[in-house]
Amino acid sequence: MPDHAATPRAQLFSVGSELLRGEVVDTNAAELAAGMARLGLELTGTRHLPDDRAVIARAFAAARSDAALVVATGGLGPTHDDLTREGLADALGEALAPDPSLTERLYERFGGPGRMPESNLRQALRIPSAEPLENPIGSAPGWWVDRDGCVSVLMPGVPSEMRRMWSEQVVPRLEARFALRPLHVRSVKLFGIGESAVAERVGDLLTAPGPSIEAGIYAKDDGVHLRFGTREDPARLDVPVERAIAALGEWAWGTDDDSLPGVALATLARAGVRTLATVESATDGALLAILAGHAPGEGEARFVGGRLVVPDAPGGAQPPRTPGADAILDVRLDEPGALGRSRVTVALAASDAAVGFELRQVRIHGSGPQRRRRAAYAALNEVRRTGTEL
Amino acid sequence: MPDHAATPRAQLFSVGSELLRGEVVDTNAAELAAGMARLGLELTGTRHLPDDRAVIARAFAAARSDAALVVATGGLGPTHDDLTREGLADALGEALAPDPSLTERLYERFGGPGRMPESNLRQALRIPSAEPLENPIGSAPGWWVDRDGCVSVLMPGVPSEMRRMWSEQVVPRLEARFALRPLHVRSVKLFGIGESAVAERVGDLLTAPGPSIEAGIYAKDDGVHLRFGTREDPARLDVPVERAIAALGEWAWGTDDDSLPGVALATLARAGVRTLATVESATDGALLAILAGHAPGEGEARFVGGRLVVPDAPGGAQPPRTPGADAILDVRLDEPGALGRSRVTVALAASDAAVGFELRQVRIHGSGPQRRRRAAYAALNEVRRTGTEL
Numbered sequence: 001m002p003d004h005a006a007t008p009r010a011q012l013f014s015v016g017s018e019l020l021r022g023e024v025v026d027t028n029a030a031e032l033a034a035g036m037a038r039l040g041l042e043l044t045g046t047r048h049l050p051d052d053r054a055v056i057a058r059a060f061a062a063a064r065s066d067a068a069l070v071v072a073t074g075g076l077g078p079t080h081d082d083l084t085r086e087g088l089a090d091a092l093g094e095a096l097a098p099d100p101s102l103t104e105r106l107y108e109r110f111g112g113p114g115r116m117p118e119s120n121l122r123q124a125l126r127i128p129s130a131e132p133l134e135n136p137i138g139s140a141p142g143w144w145v146d147r148d149g150c151v152s153v154l155m156p157g158v159p160s161e162m163r164r165m166w167s168e169q170v171v172p173r174l175e176a177r178f179a180l181r182p183l184h185v186r187s188v189k190l191f192g193i194g195e196s197a198v199a200e201r202v203g204d205l206l207t208a209p210g211p212s213i214e215a216g217i218y219a220k221d222d223g224v225h226l227r228f229g230t231r232e233d234p235a236r237l238d239v240p241v242e243r244a245i246a247a248l249g250e251w252a253w254g255t256d257d258d259s260l261p262g263v264a265l266a267t268l269a270r271a272g273v274r275t276l277a278t279v280e281s282a283t284d285g286a287l288l289a290i291l292a293g294h295a296p297g298e299g300e301a302r303f304v305g306g307r308l309v310v311p312d313a314p315g316g317a318q319p320p321r322t323p324g325a326d327a328i329l330d331v332r333l334d335e336p337g338a339l340g341r342s343r344v345t346v347a348l349a350a351s352d353a354a355v356g357f358e359l360r361q362v363r364i365h366g367s368g369p370q371r372r373r374r375a376a377y378a379a380l381n382e383v384r385r386t387g388t389e390l
Numbered sequence: 391m392p393d394h395a396a397t398p399r400a401q402l403f404s405v406g407s408e409l410l411r412g413e414v415v416d417t418n419a420a421e422l423a424a425g426m427a428r429l430g431l432e433l434t435g436t437r438h439l440p441d442d443r444a445v446i447a448r449a450f451a452a453a454r455s456d457a458a459l460v461v462a463t464g465g466l467g468p469t470h471d472d473l474t475r476e477g478l479a480d481a482l483g484e485a486l487a488p489d490p491s492l493t494e495r496l497y498e499r500f501g502g503p504g505r506m507p508e509s510n511l512r513q514a515l516r517i518p519s520a521e522p523l524e525n526p527i528g529s530a531p532g533w534w535v536d537r538d539g540c541v542s543v544l545m546p547g548v549p550s551e552m553r554r555m556w557s558e559q560v561v562p563r564l565e566a567r568f569a570l571r572p573l574h575v576r577s578v579k580l581f582g583i584g585e586s587a588v589a590e591r592v593g594d595l596l597t598a599p600g601p602s603i604e605a606g607i608y609a610k611d612d613g614v615h616l617r618f619g620t621r622e623d624p625a626r627l628d629v630p631v632e633r634a635i636a637a638l639g640e641w642a643w644g645t646d647d648d649s650l651p652g653v654a655l656a657t658l659a660r661a662g663v664r665t666l667a668t669v670e671s672a673t674d675g676a677l678l679a680i681l682a683g684h685a686p687g688e689g690e691a692r693f694v695g696g697r698l699v700v701p702d703a704p705g706g707a708q709p710p711r712t713p714g715a716d717a718i719l720d721v722r723l724d725e726p727g728a729l730g731r732s733r734v735t736v737a738l739a740a741s742d743a744a745v746g747f748e749l750r751q752v753r754i755h756g757s758g759p760q761r762r763r764r765a766a767y768a769a770l771n772e773v774r775r776t777g778t779e780l
Binding site (some may be wrong): 021023029034035036044045048055081119120217291293303304305366368 | 407408409410411412413414415416417419420421422423424425426427428433434436437438439445467468469470471507508509510527529548549550585586587589590596597606607608609610617634672673675676678679683692693694695696697698699700703729730755756757758759760769
């Protein structure tokens with residue numbers, strides 16, 4: 001089978017004029033794009049479309065001529081500007097009609113016809129070739145339309161509803177419908193070095209990472225990630241990963257699913273620290289948000305809580321340090337300086353002096369919330385550096 | 391002048407295969423879309439494009455035939471897969487050549503030719519019709535290309551660099567180049583009511599908000615927002631705003647630039663509270679992140695710090711309450727229950743009993759980080775409800 005047949009081309013639409021007015025950030029597109037890449041679909045383009053029936057219809061018609069799969073989120077609500085159903089119906093030349101079983105389900109959801117806003121009846125409309133996709137946590141059912149060799153999928157724009165419909169209803173149908181070859185990915189993660197310097201040091205690893213391997217380099221809040229992917233045997237990714245670590249070991253803090261909080265907490269655990277508390281200033285709580293959001297792993301010190309101190313708050317004398325933790329990580333972020341760089345002052349106080357350090361200062365770049373998250377990651381990287389290297 | 395001439399059509403590209411693999415979330419598109427709407431540009435579509443020279447070139451060619459402005463971010467880096475310059479050059483049929491003044495500036499930035507990775511030289515390439523846009527905090531200059539009645543703008547994908555180039559270099563040029571009529575927007579913000587119920591209660595306010603007025607309804611973490619916009623006299627927005635408040639006053643917590651933390655802190659200040667501290671559990675610090683990120687306003691109690699308590703942490707007996715604050719807001723989020731709903735328990739302890747309350751329980755829906763932010767907003771809404779209504 002030719003390679004192309006095994007990697008169906010997909011397009012993705014996020015529908016809603018609010019997206020084109022910048023009133024909401026579209027997180028669905030990135031989430032679905034990642035899911036498609038893992039599955040073995042090639043996403044060739046993503047579009048934000050306005051709540052305009054004709055524009056939506058034209059976009060579906062154009063995408064269906066090029067792609068084996070068109071996925072749209074949003075525009076399935078009950079209000080007058082939810083027009084994704086209508087747009088796809090027009091593109092396919094089919095008429096919308098109420099589906100009695102969908103109407104029944106809506107009535108059930110609302111506890112009876114009298115308790116349902118009449119506008120919700122629009123959510124029970126479908127075209128003959130649409131198979132409804134159940135939405136257990138919302139009122140908008142999705143659609144699966146397999147016609148003329150192209151699959152069109154409609155899902156709600158509410159992220160939690162989209163996520164559940166995608167994993168429970170859409171992914172199994174895609175796996176049954178297409179011959180998919182999932183993408184295998186490996187990454188090397190670095191902190192304290194920029195993209196250009198990485199590209200310079202790894203030679204041709206980015207341009208020629210090996211046969212059937214694609215390489216990429218990404219600047220993230222937790223540093224620069226080098227990523228290698230293949231749809232062939234995943235073992236062939238070991239070579240570029242080893243080459244990258246050999247060239248960049250000084251900055252490398254992990255690979256693949258490693259996270260900087262996990263690596264830092266594991267460093268502490270190896271030094272005998274069981275529990276960590278944090279104090280931070282001028283970071284809006286970025287450090288504790290990262291540590292609280294980290295799923296605790298085996299062989300890691302446990303985060304037991306953190307405190308945000310607002311600098312110069314009236315009556316806000318700095319509260320005493322948290323008792324009951326083996327170690328306390330203290331992070332202070334200065335105002336941004338020249339060239340958009342900020343200074344982060346990090347201290348680690350621990351009963352075991354082997355892992356503590358008085359003060360370290362590192363510089364980070366960026367602005368806004370990103371600047372604060374980078375300060376938190378810089379602190380975690382300092383903790384990691386107190387222990388063993390990768 | 392016809393209306394259309396005063397609202398130039400724009401298209402927006404975010405370039406980078408990492409976007410199409412879902413490896414990064416595109417926040418630039420929403421930010422630029424909001425900026426364009428305010429300026430008086432009509433954004434008719436946003437696309438994510440892969441790092442593919444031919445695809446980028448075709449996208450520019452197609453967009454330039456329909457739009458007066460095409461803005462692209464990303465793909466201006468130094469690495470082999472940064473191809474936005476090449477794509478636009480191909481679409482315009484112009485050749486790239488090094489610009490000596492751009493090369494000079496790059497050398498300055500890196501501290502000399504010997505200290506600059508050679509790959510960065512690509513960032514000094516331009517086509518004859520491109521006017522360079524200075525990038526004071528990054529190595530990639532932008533481009534402003536005004537040709538054949540259409541303006542094309544290239545900006546870096548790094549959000550901080552994009553943001554500064556947009557406001558300092560691009561916006562002034564757009565204002566000089568186009569006859570723009572800015573969009574005036576007013577909003578009514580609600581908590582504790584869903585979109586369908588809002589639509590039901592406001593009658594035809596959403597479908598017929600008034601002449602030359604557009605209406606929209608958005609579910610946000612801080613509740614449902616009703617938004618009205620016009621490019622005519624902004625005073626005509628007062629009528630739909632007043633109608634919305636009359637119909638929904640019970641749930642309305644603010645209008646326009648009001649923020650829920652600001653409204654809650656103002657409620658506390660009116661009750662004599664000068665300083666607020668917080669304790670929260672199972673929220674990953676969402677409450678303190680919101681309060682720390684809030685710019686302190688006149689007539690508001692001041693947030694002086696917060697603490698995250700990890701439930702059931704080993705050795706993590708709950709630390710004593712923060713001293714030195716007039717009031718302490720305590721928020722506990724339970725695990726999600728049936729139908730994706732979570733219970734939030736809120737207590738407000740204050741020296742002035744007039745504003746305190748023992749325990750209130752509210753339910754929120756959503757999952758993941760959104761669920762935690764909604765819990766924080768639900769708590770702030772409870773604080774607001776202790777004081778005066780809108």
